[in-house]
Amino acid sequence: MTATRLSSRRAERRSGGNTGLPTQLPWRSLVNPYRPIEVLSADQVEFIHESSLDVLENLGVDFWSAESLDRLAKAGMKVDRANQHVHFDRHWVLEQVAKAPSEFVITPRNPERAVTMGGNHINFGGVGGPPNCSDLDGGRRPGTFKDFRELVKLEQSINALHLIGGTPVASIDLAPEIRHLDVYLSFITLTDKVWSPSAIGGERINDGIDMMCIAAGVDRATMAKKPMLIGNINTNSPLRVDGAMLDGATAMVEARQPLIVTPFTLAGAMSPVSLAGALTQQNAEALSVIAYLQYIAPGAPVVYGGFTSNVDMKSGAPAFGTPEYSRATLAGGQMARRYKLPYRSSNTNASNMVDAQAAYESQMSLWAAVMGHANMVYHATGWLEGGLVASYEKMVVDAEMLQMMAEFLQPIKVDRESVAMDAMAEVGPGGHFFGAAHTMARYETAFYRPMISDWRNFQSWQEAGSRSATDRAHTIHKALLANYQPPPLDPARVEALEAFVARRKGEIAKAA
């Protein structure tokens, strides 16, 4: 902490203080030292558990993959091939789920950026999936490869982000069939954090794994023992899993790369309007896929994903960071722990701009994710408009909020020295502590130093232009991009990766 702060101050001094670079806390592993908030009683957890097994047995789930149906039939499940529908046996489901590890490590090409999923570990990963991006200069626009690369550079530059959550924005200027190859090459060269291949289809997963093997100079067997990537699939709620997702998931677990299984249970739309119903369905869907994956790849690392929110019943629009969302997030953590599975949640909001709403909805999500002991907080930076937009400014505002959370999780030191009776005696009644020896020895690192929060008095703030937190975040994202340095990578490996990409593009073109 001190080292980074000092080196950042040195950097400021070297450049005459004009880099505009914020003082960040260093990248560091986070463990939540506090007990999770529990919104369900133990009985309620069991009721949802049993109910979701009833759903799997009595209602069943669509699995839109012939291969999966074959395997599930072989396992003894009741498979209706005409309707691609499966009724699960509850004992079999629990038996499979029990094979999943409760904790595992993902090690990217920089081993210092390894993340642990499970226990009380908390990891923040950036926004994944938006078709659009926005910043105060360029406005709201469909994402391009240039935007994508800038957002990855930002994610690499933000120390509070432990890993890249997903693809921060689509690159609509690249052909969809080959886009993933350029995207992967960018991930590998622009960041040394864990990144995520697209889990839509097995081919894209396999390209990602092959490329990561080249980047790390290892073979698949080695990578299977020491996972390097993480993927995420969503179910097509209610009670359906599509073929591309199943193919992607299968490819991931067969290569023993971690996979998050996230039902998409918006209460009132894709799941019952009641929280208990939405959670039951979430649990049923997550268990069905995790059980299937553990059956085909016993012990493969998986994560229980929760994404239960609600829709606005007037318009049908999805809402995020609501009181329902916060409670569902905390309840989801309880369900995941019921199965000793790592848990994934998100930092969400439904605002159309980076305003007070974006911030308070994000905080309602973040507190629930952190106090629900989510091991992976997806969309932790940059998500706006319910995930339709990756915002450059929101990325920096979120980075501030993540740093604050990270400091919140640091235990308070209580001992004779920190209680500071000597300082109170030195200062005396009515005095002040600014010059006390105890203060002088500690003031540099005593408190969190913000990146964008402005604590100046009104007059100073007004004279400096009356800028909002969002305006200040804009300045900082520019500075981070201007000062971005790619993490070192052996040029021979980059060359091999480029050759791989060229070859695969040719193959895909030929197949089309």
Added chain:
Amino acid sequence: MTATRLSSRRAERRSGGNTGLPTQLPWRSLVNPYRPIEVLSADQVEFIHESSLDVLENLGVDFWSAESLDRLAKAGMKVDRANQHVHFDRHWVLEQVAKAPSEFVITPRNPERAVTMGGNHINFGGVGGPPNCSDLDGGRRPGTFKDFRELVKLEQSINALHLIGGTPVASIDLAPEIRHLDVYLSFITLTDKVWSPSAIGGERINDGIDMMCIAAGVDRATMAKKPMLIGNINTNSPLRVDGAMLDGATAMVEARQPLIVTPFTLAGAMSPVSLAGALTQQNAEALSVIAYLQYIAPGAPVVYGGFTSNVDMKSGAPAFGTPEYSRATLAGGQMARRYKLPYRSSNTNASNMVDAQAAYESQMSLWAAVMGHANMVYHATGWLEGGLVASYEKMVVDAEMLQMMAEFLQPIKVDRESVAMDAMAEVGPGGHFFGAAHTMARYETAFYRPMISDWRNFQSWQEAGSRSATDRAHTIHKALLANYQPPPLDPARVEALEAFVARRKGEIAKAA
């Protein structure tokens, strides 16, 4: 809940939907059903406890009141009259503190607005103390009597506010010696919620108590048995309590009206730079005053106030809603519970405008206050600029955040009906729940309906003017003021109150 929503919808219909009034949840008592977050171990709580008793014994506290010094000397404390300084006996302190009730009720002139302090009850009270106010039309300005009255009307109109926290803004256009009389008359006539007389000096307190007796048609003895007001005093940290505060506190407890004792322990300035030191000093100061008050008025209702934050060590500016603030708030709750005392915290931020910073700092405060089981959350609406400004828009943004918190505290219902297996069967895989019978029966009240959060898609939001949450809050504060109705009060009592005010103004003028 349903009734209010329906009546609000009826009101919309009656006026052709043009009142602009938000759909609020009703005023309702809140109980936190979740276990508090504990940031200190039991050993750490005891270490701070013992250390703060060491402070009281070995360092002592200034009590700037001859009367208090007399009483403390009589109680056997070591009193240094020349320096107005007291060394406390730890056993005596604990013996006195133990006399305070762990729970009590405050009943304002509308008994339906009674609040319970203690246990897991949570009460939100509005901002108190700012010299300035601001709104988007009028900008930032010193507060006037007109502003004060508008803000009280807003506080009366916001259902999420259980009580009036303090004086929302100063009335600089009124003479300071008699200002409190006009302020009290406004409180009594404009709101039927619990309000707070100014605890600076015994005379102001006694005027407030006398006026409340007139308003309620009761005598002091009756009011002592059934408290109607709540006051707050701050210590002059470090380790000093001034005479005016002691006089005000004495008048309150002698009338058996509830009093909050809040040390002003900004770490690095008025208390040690370490959280443990700041908390130890906070605890010592709070215990010294509470012990004194219990000695002179055994069993009088008091509240343990926590206000430990930190300053920006670069500028000395106070910071709020920081990670240090959140942890200190949660720790403060643990200390208050150690003594079975009700606990007060605050909803704070240091932003200069109602932007993302104002919202995320407020959320860092609110989550800590609520999950620290604060019984009284002071400054819950309207506080801006570290308390230098009462913001009309922030008042509405905060009201939204308080309503969200209140809904977050509603337990999840889990039973056969809410699990909704029938609805899942009815909808089937890949369907949607919008038209399901289970949804139709519940959609009106299933989810929180926001006041200012805008969940429309980007195009609709843009067509409606691209307005921020703060812009929308501005519209709503105007609508609330335009539709404000004073709560009924017997005209004879108003007349008697006006006569009291006239008489007291004459007396004060004569004395000057």
